[in-house]
Amino acid sequence: xxVNDVSCRFTPGTLTAxxxxxxxxxxxxxxxxxxxxxxxxxxVLVDGEDVTNLAPSARTRRGLGRAFQLTNLFPQLTAxxxxxxxxQSRADAGWSFFKxxxxxxxxxxxxxxxxxxxxxxxxxxxxxxxxxxxDQRKLEVALLIAMEPKVFMFDEPxxxxxxxxxxxxxxxxxxxxxxxxxxxxxxxHKMDVVRSxxxxxxxxxxxxxxxxxxxxxxxxxxxxxxxxxxxxxxxx
Amino acid sequence: MTATSVIPAPFDESRSxxxxxxxxxSSDLPRSRALSFILIAIVLTLALTPLLxxxxxxxxxxAKICVFIVLVASYDLxxxxxxxVSFAHTMFFGIGGYGIAIGLxxxxxDWSSVAIGLIAALALSAVLAIAIGLLSxxxxxxxxxxxxxxxxxxxxxxxxxxxxxxxxxxxxxxQLPYALRPAFRVFSEPVFxxxxxxxxxxxxxxxxxxxxxxxxLLRIVNSPFGRVLQAIRENEFRAEALGYRVVAYRTxxxxxxxxxxxxxxxxxxxxxxxxxxxxxxxxxxxxxxxLMVVIGGMGTxxxxxxxxxxxxxxxxxxxxxxxxxxxxxxxxxxxxNLVHPDRWLLWLGALFVISVxxxxxxxxxxxxxxxxx
Numbered sequence: 001x002x003v004n005d006v007s008c009r010f011t012p013g014t015l016t017a018x019x020x021x022x023x024x025x026x027x028x029x030x031x032x033x034x035x036x037x038x039x040x041x042x043x044v045l046v047d048g049e050d051v052t053n054l055a056p057s058a059r060t061r062r063g064l065g066r067a068f069q070l071t072n073l074f075p076q077l078t079a080x081x082x083x084x085x086x087x088q089s090r091a092d093a094g095w096s097f098f099k100x101x102x103x104x105x106x107x108x109x110x111x112x113x114x115x116x117x118x119x120x121x122x123x124x125x126x127x128x129x130x131x132x133x134x135d136q137r138k139l140e141v142a143l144l145i146a147m148e149p150k151v152f153m154f155d156e157p158x159x160x161x162x163x164x165x166x167x168x169x170x171x172x173x174x175x176x177x178x179x180x181x182x183x184x185x186x187x188x189h190k191m192d193v194v195r196s197x198x199x200x201x202x203x204x205x206x207x208x209x210x211x212x213x214x215x216x217x218x219x220x221x222x223x224x225x226x227x228x229x230x231x232x233x234x235x236x
Numbered sequence: 237m238t239a240t241s242v243i244p245a246p247f248d249e250s251r252s253x254x255x256x257x258x259x260x261x262s263s264d265l266p267r268s269r270a271l272s273f274i275l276i277a278i279v280l281t282l283a284l285t286p287l288l289x290x291x292x293x294x295x296x297x298x299a300k301i302c303v304f305i306v307l308v309a310s311y312d313l314x315x316x317x318x319x320x321v322s323f324a325h326t327m328f329f330g331i332g333g334y335g336i337a338i339g340l341x342x343x344x345x346d347w348s349s350v351a352i353g354l355i356a357a358l359a360l361s362a363v364l365a366i367a368i369g370l371l372s373x374x375x376x377x378x379x380x381x382x383x384x385x386x387x388x389x390x391x392x393x394x395x396x397x398x399x400x401x402x403x404x405x406x407x408x409x410x411q412l413p414y415a416l417r418p419a420f421r422v423f424s425e426p427v428f429x430x431x432x433x434x435x436x437x438x439x440x441x442x443x444x445x446x447x448x449x450x451x452x453l454l455r456i457v458n459s460p461f462g463r464v465l466q467a468i469r470e471n472e473f474r475a476e477a478l479g480y481r482v483v484a485y486r487t488x489x490x491x492x493x494x495x496x497x498x499x500x501x502x503x504x505x506x507x508x509x510x511x512x513x514x515x516x517x518x519x520x521x522x523x524x525x526x527l528m529v530v531i532g533g534m535g536t537x538x539x540x541x542x543x544x545x546x547x548x549x550x551x552x553x554x555x556x557x558x559x560x561x562x563x564x565x566x567x568x569x570x571x572x573n574l575v576h577p578d579r580w581l582l583w584l585g586a587l588f589v590i591s592v593x594x595x596x597x598x599x600x601x602x603x604x605x606x607x608x609x
Binding site: 034084 | 259458460461462470473474482492
C-alpha cells in the first residue's frame, strides 16, 4: 500500500506544503486526490461534495487543478495552444463543432496573458518538445494557472529549474496564495522554499502521515528531524 | 500506429484571417504554394470533368475520386486528428451504400426513397458508432481496433447472408430518380458542346456533396472540438486532467467520421446504380483507405484530396500505362514481364513503401516542410 490513512482538510487561502523523503507517497497522494489513481478506501471531498468516484476530468471541472512533476504537455502543439486548451476547458468551450477555434479571441487573449505571467510570451509559438526543461516546467505551471481551479496542486514545480528561473514560479505561487480564495497544495523538496511559502506542513513517510501543523512546530519536531530533515541536514 | 511524429512544425495560426476563402477553409489554408497549386488543379479538373473529357470512363473515375475524398477525409478525422485506429470504416461506407440501394429498390426510384434510405443509414451508423465507442474507447487502443475489426467482419457476413434484403453476394441494382438517369436532359440543346444529361447531373450531385462534406469536416477539425481531439491524440492523460472527457470526445469523433463515411457510401451507390459487398464493404477498400490517408498525409485533411486522386488514378490508369510500357519493352528479357499489367499491385505496393519511407508526413507534410526550410 503506497499511501495509508492520510486524512487532511485544506482550507482556502492557505498554502500547505507536503514534504517527505523520496518514495514517501507524496505524488501518489496527489494522484488519489486528482483522480489518476482510485483509492481502495477513503473519500475525496471538494466543498463538501464527494468526488471519490469521479473521473479526473470531472474532478477538474469541480475545481481540482493539477500540475505534474514529470512534465506532461502536448509536445507538438505550440506553447500558446497548450495554454489555450486549458483556458478552453475552463470556459467549457470544447463542445463547439462549427466555429473556427481562433474565432474565440477572448480565449487566445487569456492564454497569452497567462504566458505573459510565466514569462513565456516570447516563446508562444514554440512547441514544448523544443523548449528547455525550465521553460517546460513554467508551461506546466501556466496550464494550471489557466485552469483557474479552486485547488492548485503543484508537484515540485521548481524541480530541475535553473536558479534564476525559480523566483518567477515561486512569485506566481505566492500571488495565488495571497489572493485568498484558492487552496494551494505544494509538494516540494527544497526546505527554504517550504519555509518561505507554507502556512502549514504535512509530512509523509512510508505512505503515512507523521506530522501536520504550522511550519515552525513541524520542522522542530523530533520525528521530522529524524525521518526527513535529519537526513537532509547531514547531507548538506 | 503513431500519428504524432509526422505533423509539420507549428506556426503562427492564432490570428484569424479575413476573406471568403479563408472562412470557407476554416482558416486552415494549404500553407504551401505547390500544395495550393496541386489542390486547385485537382478541384478544377474534378469540377470540369464532364466538359473536358468525353466518354464514361473519365467521369466514373472522377466520381470515384470524389467519393473517396469524403471517405478518406472522414477517416483522417479519426486516424490523423484523433489517433484512433478503426477497421470499421468500410462498414459505415457499406451502410450508406445499402441504405440508398435498399431504399431505391424497395420503395421505388424517387427522391423520397433516397432521403429515407440515407436517413435510416445515418441513424444506424450513428447508433453503431456510439455503441462501439462507449463500449471500447475507454480501454486500450488496440482493443478498440480489434472490436472494430470484429464488428465490421460480422456486418460483412450479415450483409451477404441476408440476401432477401441486401441481395447477398450479388448486391442490389436499382433505378435512380428520373433526374439522374442518362435519358434525362436538363436543356434540349448541348452546352459547350456537351449534352447535360442525367449522368452529368448525378456527377455534379456527387461533386457538390463532396465539396460540402469536405468543407464541413475541415471546419470540424479546426473547431474548438477538433483542437481537443488533437490534444487527446498528443497526450490523452493530460487532456483528461485538463477536464476534457476523453471517452466522450473520442466517441463523438467516431460518430462524425462514421456519418461522413455513410454519406460517401450513399454517393457511391447513387453513382454506380448498384451496391454490393465488393464495392463498399470489402476489407480491401479498408486497406485502400489506409493507404490513401498515409500517402496524402495524416492529420492534414488536404491529404485526403491528394491521396484519393492519386490512388484512384493509379488504380484506373496504372494498368493501361503498364500495358503500354510492357509492349514498348517487348523483346528485352525480363523487363516486359516486370511491367506487365498483372503486376500493377506490386508496383502500387512499391510506390507505397517508397512514399512512406521518403515522406513520413505524406505528400502534404512533405510539401509544407519544403516551404518552411
